[in-house]
Structure formats: structure tokens, C-alpha cells
Amino acid sequence: MFLNPFMLLGIAAISVPILIHLLNRHKIQRVAWAAMRFLKVSIEKNQKRMRIEDLLLLILRCVILAMLALALARPVLRSALGGNLLGTGGVSAVLVIDNSLSMGDSDGVSTRFEQARQVAEKVLDSLPNGSSAALLLASNVVDPVIPEPTFDMNLLRNSIRQAPLTDRSTQLQPAFVRALEILDRRATGRREIYVITDAQAGGFEGLPDIQKRLEAAKDQIGTHVVIVGQKEERNLAVADLRFAGGIITADQAQRFEIKISNTGSVEARDVKVTLSIDSEAAADEATIDAIAAGEVKSVSLFARFRQAGLHSLQARLSKDRLPADDVRTIVVRAVESVSVLVLSADGRTDDREADAFFLQQALQPVVAQDRSTYFVRTTIRPATEASSLKWDDYDVVMFVDVPDLTNSAADALADFVKRGGGMVLFPGPKISADFYNAQLGTRLGLMPGTIGPAAGDAGQERKFFSLSAKDTDHPIVSIWADPAAGSLGAAHFYRAFSLSPIDKATAVMKWADGSPAALERDVDRGRVILFSSTAGTAWNDLPVRPGLFVPLIHRTIGRLIQRQDQGLNLGVGQRWFSRLPIDQLGRDVVFTLPTPDGQKQPPPRQTKRVELQKGLAVIAFDDIPFAGEYQAKAEGMELMRFAAQADSEESKLDTISDDQIKALSASANVIRWSPGVPLEQSLSAARSGSELWMPVIMLVIALAATETFLGNWFSESK
């Protein structure tokens, strides 16, 4: 195949030496000569040799010219894909640019993403005339910027230049699939896929599948994987930022746990971590002496929120080459107070025998005169009044040995929970297990587990069973992971119901034998926690162990409150939504996006409309692109805030191994690119095969040298 086929017409130039040869016959010097006899003999002796030499030189000259024409026609060793004899023809290409967080890694001059854009433009440059291309941006989602190949190269260039870097994690397999699908629909012509990525190991989890698909399409579709970016030795990331206490209240110092991971290959020293509230100056800071390569270290910092409400909280490291993971933002709700309704069989708390006595002590562990100002406000009511209660006045409802409820009260309760209320169930000797299992469980779907028969004898103190001290994975009991905080196993239980979990219920605590001692279940936006024994001392001695009982109750309350705030913090790429009163339907909400790192201007605000979903007014923000704080504002509505966090796995910048690259090379052309390296040529060569003009020119030179030598030798007198 030839890149410059018209040059083949130059082969006609072989007529030139023939013409010269013929013309030379007419350009003869004529001499009248006397000494013919010597001449004649010499001619007779040499004529045959001279004719052969002439012919040889003529052939040689013709071959040289033909080869020269061949070289100018730029012959190529044809590759397997497409093309035709008269050139390469147009290409249908799909450009896939990795725009995940790790592409923001900079070599000090340009980021990997900027390099990827350059590569993409070079790819466009290398496409022959008449080519079309689609553009996909790939992270853990595929963003089809130009979903079908277009011939509009200006549009492609503009789209490439304006392509945004996101804070999403990487998963390239769907992008490969999508690109193959796009080209599958184009049955004719040359088809090519260009994937431009930093080849982060995490992004190639589906490599065997990618290979399989590329291998299957190999004969029809050529795939190029262009790897940008150098190996990054140093990278620190804020891997996690979370509240470490029970309930976030206003005007009290709250402890937050920050995890710093060193994903580089060298130790990091003197790592300064700061924590700031609502983008203000740092509220607290700490310095970690050293973090070894691959290690994660935690640090606790404190923040005090001046007022109740939503606040953004930012943990920050000094910037490194990948700045996007040097900051992590969460939105938390600080509460002025938490209203807890305690519903007990007797509705009393006045003596130690009352069902809710210890619970109230635990909820408000302060002297009586301070109870009215304590942030946990409790209301004690007997179960018989349940029907007349307004559940929505409370944040959390606690059932202490409540026998049953009326159906209407149960319905109202279920509605309360589903709209975000918290419910804690302490069963006891007075309960009707049937009511709980059938009404609250089967009918209303509130129960985390089925209450089975009670075991043990509460009338004695010798035989008891204990909680497992090891199972401290659940956030409520996680503080007892540290033995210094005491042990869950210390409490004695004489009697308890057996619980069997339903659906997605998780165990909060376990008995020493591994069976669940408390279960938790999310019900819509609310949450229900079911214990298996009493809240008083009737069946156990847990309430008289304040070191265990008070934190357990507070953390349980906190856990239920956080459930309401769970939608405040999301992973990048996820969907944020909030239910609004139905009268807000159709209203426009303006979203303010965080300013991605490295950019001066925040992204343009986005306006979204409150829509009706399943009978509810919902405002949503799909596919959150960047990490950071988002604010949603609408006229006459309270400011809504939420935050997105990048996947901490994305901070691991290891690339796929050489073996994996080798495996990928079997079905794709893998090119490592760094700025300044010419790319168009190798892409063109891959497209049309390797060019042969150089060896042909070498051959021409060799032939010309031979011709000169032979010419001289032949013309030597013999």
C-alpha cells in the first residue's frame, strides 16, 4: 500500500535512461580514421562484453529510478485493518479520555489530563482526511460528549479543549464497551479506538474482559491505548474525615477523625493536617511526624460549631502534585438539641423500678436542675397515650417494654420513621411479640428482626450471658474496640429475646456465641434499632454500668440522628436528592458547585427543577462531578448543603503492571507518551503499517553506488 500513490507515476521515469541511451546513439562524434585494423580487432574482442555491460547499467539505472519513485510513493507494510490501494481512507474513531481524579496529577508543567488533551488533538491530527470521531470522557461513568463519530473536527477540538477533569474514580471497562458498541454500528471503513489514560491500576479492574472484547474485535477495530503521566513517587491524600462522637451539637467541641494515607512509594514527614469549618481559617491542626509508604495514619481534630444547622468541614493537607485528594469536605448537621420521646408501659421514671428510669438517667446524665438546658430533651409518656402523640415533634422515639399500639398509632409511627425518624426498641416482659412481628414487622416493614422466644431466667443472678467484646465493628460500639474504653463483655444478661434479622438488617452487638444481640435497619429515610433485652435492670445489669450504658445510649441516639444526615455526604458520581414539601413542585433550585482544585473560577451554577417522583416533590442532583461542598438555594427555602467525597482508592496512583500492559498489547497498540514525543507518525504507521521508504531509499543509494562503481569499472579501458 502507498501513502503517496500518485508518486508511482514516477516509475515512468525509467524511460529516461532508456531515452538517454537511445539519444546517446545519435550524439556521436564522427572521426575519419586510418588505423582501422587495430580498432576493428579491439572492437571484435570487446563488443559482446560492452553490450552486456551497457545492458546491465541500463537495467540498473531503470531500477534505481523505479525504486526512487517507489520510495516517494511512501510504501507501507500493510496492517491488517482497512485502507485501500489508493491511500488510507477515512477513519471512524472513538476517542476515550480518562478524566478521573488521578488525571489531575501534575509533573510540575502540565497535568496528566492536559497531556491527554494534547494526545487527543494529536490523534485528530493524525487522522487521514475524511475521518470522523466520537469523544467519550471516562471515569467511573462514561460521559459521551460526542456520542457518535462526527466529521466536524472543530467541534471535536473544542470539545477536547473544554473537557472537564472530574474527581471521579476510574473504571475504564464500560468506556471500552461503549466505544466498541459505537464502532460496531459502523459496519464499513477503518475503525479505531483511542483510549488516553494514566493507566491507573484501579481503572483496569475489568482488564480480562477488556482484553476479551478487544481480541474479538481486533480484526475489525484497531485499538490504541496511549498512556500519559510519569510514575508518581509522592502522594498524600485525606482518605477519610468523619465525626468520631455521638451527637454533633452546637457550641461544643466535637472530635473528628481524619485518615491520611501515603499512596506514594517514599515516606512522608511532618505532614500538617488542618481542619476548618465553613471555609474559614483552620479551626484545628496537627502534624504527623512520619507516614511510611502505603501507610494510613489517623489524627483527631476538634471543631466547635457556633450555631446549629448545616456546616461544611474541610480537612486539608499542603498541596502536592495531585492536589485534588489533599482536601476532603463533609457537610454535617449540628443540632441545638435532640428531642427524645420515651414510651414505656408505665410511663414513669420516678423510681428505679420504673421501666424508663435508667434510660432517662442515661439520656440526660446531668443533675436535675440542668436537665431543662441539656441538649437531649426527653419526654416520658405511657404507651397508652401513643395514639394522641405527634411523632413529628421528636427526633427519636424509644419504646421501653411497650406491649403494643393501636393500628392507627402504628401507621403514624411508620410514617414518622419513613420520613427520617429514629426508633429504638427495648423489649421486655410486657411486650406482645406478635404485635411487633406481625404489625410493625410484616405489615409496616419497620422491624430489623423477628423477636423470638426469650431465653434465660431473670430471677437469679448466677447464670447470665454476655455480649461479645470483639464484635465492635458497628459505629455505635466502635469505641469499645479500644480496651481502654472498657469492655462490652462486662455486662451481665440474665434474660433476652432471641432475634433473627430481616432483610438488610445489620447486627449492632452480638452475644458471645455470635448471635445478634441488637439489630439495626434503615427504613426509607429513617432507622430502627432493636435491642433484645430490657432498658431497665429487670433482665440485665447493663443500665447500672454507666461507663457502658450512657455512651451506648448517646451513640445510639447519634446514630439515628446521623441517619437523617446521611444524604448530606455522597461519593463523587452519586446522586443527591432531597424531599421537599409538595407545594415546592416545579420550583427552580440553583446549585452552586465547588471550585475544582487548580481552577480559579467556580463551575457555572446549575439550575434544577423540583420534580414529582413517586408522589413526592424531589430535588436531585445527578452524577456529582467534583468533590467539595454543594449548595442548593431557592427562593423562600432554607439553604440546602451537601458534600461529595472522592473515592480514596483513586489516590493510589500505581499503574497497571508490565505484565498487564504486555497482555493488553496483544489486542491493542499500547503507547507510552510523554510531552514532546512525536505521536502522529507512530499512529499513522500503526494505521497503515510501517513505512518502507527508508529501506527503499537505502537500496536506491546502494544501487546508485553500485551503478557508479560498475560504470567506472566498465568504462575503464580494457
Next chain:
Amino acid sequence: MAEPTQSLLDPETISRAEALGINARLIVEGFMAGEHKSPFRGFAIEFTQHREYVPGDDTRHLDWKVLGRTDRYYLKQYEQETNYVGHILIDGSESMKYGSKVGARNKDDGAGIRKIDYAKQMAACLAYLILLQRDATALAVFDSKVQTYIPRTGNLASIHNIMSALAAYEPTGKTSIAAVLHDMAGQIKRKGIVILISDLLDDESGILEGIQHLRFGGNEVVVFHTMDPYELEFPFRGMVEFDGLEGLERQTTRPAEIRKSYLRELEQFQTRLREGCERNQVHYVLVNTAHPLHEVLSGYLAFRHRTVR
């Protein structure tokens, strides 16, 4: 070609003849200056008297009989015979028309004048030289037969006739040297010296036989093998079509590529001729027409001085 008699009347021929004569005189007088003895002396001579030997005399001329009888050193002295004949034979065949200077772009690159012109000058010089010594000379210009003949004459004044005849001659025919030599050998009545000026482009064995014939008649023979420098060196380049003189067929070739072969053939030819001449005690002189005639002649005459008697 005009008849010699007619050519004599031609003013151009006359002027050419005069030029030839003047040239010949200049050349001969040039190399005769300072010479006391005739280079051709001693071919046919008669004894006149003795004289006493003085140191420096050639001992070859000592009269050994007188020395034996009287113990005195006397030299024999001779007198030249006035009717000694120098026959000059000029090859006037068409091949002698070749001269590389004719049509040559650069006249000074060693090209030679036409061989026939060189031969004419040489003949004129020799004739003048012989007549100057009061000997007789006869001249014949031949191709396949004698075309112009100047009978024997001893009169220096007749040099003009010789010049005119030479000037008027223009070669046309094919050569047949052997036949002419045999013919001449039969015709020459008185022994003399036969001087052959030719390019000898003919059958060399025939030529040698003719020479042998002349020698057999008691003649001394000198062969001036007259060749153009281009014939001797064959310096042509490029594609050349050689148009054979004397009716030989044309040959087209790249002469540079066969030069060595040509020179080899030429050398073998010359060797055969030289060796044949040496066998017959004939002086063979290769003359390159690029060389000045006086140098060639003086060189040969000096050689004769050294070698003849």
C-alpha cells in the same frame, strides 16, 4: 585530384611548394649548422689519398696495410661519389590524410597535422639535404602504385620541381606498399638509400618482403613509420563513429573502453615491423607527427652519425 603537372601551375600549389622549400631549407640548415660531415657520407665512396693520423681521428679509417709495412699511421681519405642516389618513397594513400589536428577543438593538445603533410615536409627536407650534399635524389609518391615520380636528379635547382610535385599531391587511393616496394626494387638500377615514409597501414609481412627485396638489391633502407599522436595514443572519449579511410567500413564504439586493447594491437604491429626491419638491417624510425620535424630528423641523423661506419 588534380594531375601533378596541372598542380604545378596552380598559384596556391606554388606558394605551398615555396613554403615547403623554405621550411625544408630552414630545417636542414638548422640542424646542419656546425656539422662538417655529411650524414649520408660513406655509402658509396672512392679512395683518394692518405694523410697522417693525428690523435682524435677515427681509428676505423687507419690504413692497416700501410701500418703493417711502414709502421706509420695513415688514414685513408675518401671522396664522395657524386651520383649516389637517395630514393624517397612517400606513401600517398588515403590513410595518410588522417591528422588529429584537423577538426580538433584544441589545436595544442598534442594533436598532429595530417600525416601526408608531415611526410611531404620530411621528404622535402631529405631531398634538400641530399641535393645539398651534391648527391642525387629521386622521389616517388605512391598509393597502390606510384602516382608521382620525380626522376633522379643531382641538381639543387631541381628542388623546386620536387617541392611543387609534393605540394600538388593529394592522397585518394588505397595503399599497396608491398607491390610498390617490389616494383621499386626492380626499377632501382643504382644502389642507393631508399627512404620510405609511410604509416605502413598495410599487410606488414608484405611490407617486410618488399623491404627485403630492396635490401637484396643492395640498397640501404630507412623506414620512417609516420603515425599521428592520436593513432599512437587513442585518446578518444565518449561515443565515436570511426569512418574508415581507404573505404573501410564504419565502426561505432566507446574508444575509451577499448583503448588498452587497441594499444596492444598497435604495439604488436610495431614490434613485428621493427623486428622485421632489424632482421633486414633496416633502420626503423617511428615518427610521431606531433613532434617537430627537425627534432625527428636531427635525432635520426645524429643516430646515423653514431652508427653508420
